[in-house]
Amino acid sequence: MAIRLEKGQKINLEKSNGNKLTEFCVGVNWGAIEYQTTESAGFLGLSRKTVTKSHDVDLDLSCVMYNSNRQICDHLYSPLYKPEILAQFGLSAGKLVSNNNALKHSGDDLEGDKGGDDGLDNEIISVNLTLLKPEVEQIFFFLNNVGQEDFSQIPYAKIRMYEGTPTKVQSVYAEYNVVAEPQYRGKRSLIMGKLYKKGGEWKFNAIGDAFEDSFLGQTIQRITSSYVK
Numbered sequence: 064m065a066i067r068l069e070k071g072q073k074i075n076l077e078k079s080n081g082n083k084l085t086e087f088c089v090g091v092n093w094g095a096i097e098y099q100t101t102e103s104a105g106f107l108g109l110s111r112k113t114v115t116k117s118h119d120v121d122l123d124l125s126c127v128m129y130n131s132n133r134q135i136c137d138h139l140y141s142p143l144y145k146p147e148i149l150a151q152f153g154l155s156a157g158k159l160v161s162n163n164n165a166l167k168h169s170g171d172d173l174e175g176d177k178g179g180d181d182g183l184d185n186e187i188i189s190v191n192l193t194l195l196k197p198e199v200e201q202i203f204f205f206l207n208n209v210g211q212e213d214f215s216q217i218p219y220a221k222i223r224m225y226e227g228t229p230t231k232v233q234s235v236y237a238e239y240n241v242v243a244e245p246q247y248r249g250k251r252s253l254i255m256g257k258l259y260k261k262g263g264e265w266k267f268n269a270i271g272d273a274f275e276d277s278f279l280g281q282t283i284q285r286i287t288s289s290y291v292k
């Protein structure tokens with residue numbers, strides 16, 4: 064049974080059989096905005112018909128890793144972010160694989176599901192904690208909306224941690240539903256949570272704080288200034 068994460072909740076990465084969870088995926092599933100409109104149809108376009116159109120929603124799932132000096136030591140975010148804009152925030156170019164292959168991103172989805180919820184995550188970060196460089200102490204996962212709409216306009220956006228692979232979900236460990244929550248109205252970025260090492264063991268803290276940030280660089284600056292401990 065998956066844990067329904069509540070804002071601020073801290074959990075141990077321990078499975079029901081007592082084993083540690085070291086390999087898992089963090090995924091986000093979301094939908095494009097669909098709407099109905101009419102357009103001319105028929106011979107000479109003299110009649111009208113109702114059609115369903117969709118408006119792409121480009122959410123980006125990313126993460127940044129910090130060392131014990133609270134400095135960024137690695138990251139995963141879309142290579143589509145312009146390096147010159149990232150540089151203004153002191154950030155390196157985007158990439159989809161972290162050092163040692165410890166974390167891997169499935170790639171930048173620019174649209175969201177069309178034609179209804181397909182039940183699959185649109186962007187996934189696979190995590191293998193055993194491959195992390197020892198210097199990594201905290202890993203923050205966050206979500207940005209590259210488009211103009213806020214989270215409440217998106218039909219669904221669900222985040223989950225699960226065992227399995229990006230193509231096969233074995234067991235969902237924890238999940239939360241972003242757009243169903245009123246606190247996400249008007250917001251375009253979300254600091255989802257952090258993995259952190261304590262006494263040599265990894266734990267997860269669900270943060271769930273949403274902001275108006277329109278660019279990933281703002282969200283990373285916010286994490287660095289207010290969330291890294």
Ligand SMILES: [Ca+2]
Nearest residue numbers: 122123171172
């Ligand atoms: Ca995306």
Ligand SMILES: [Ca+2]
Nearest residue numbers: 092176183185
């Ligand atoms: Ca999907």
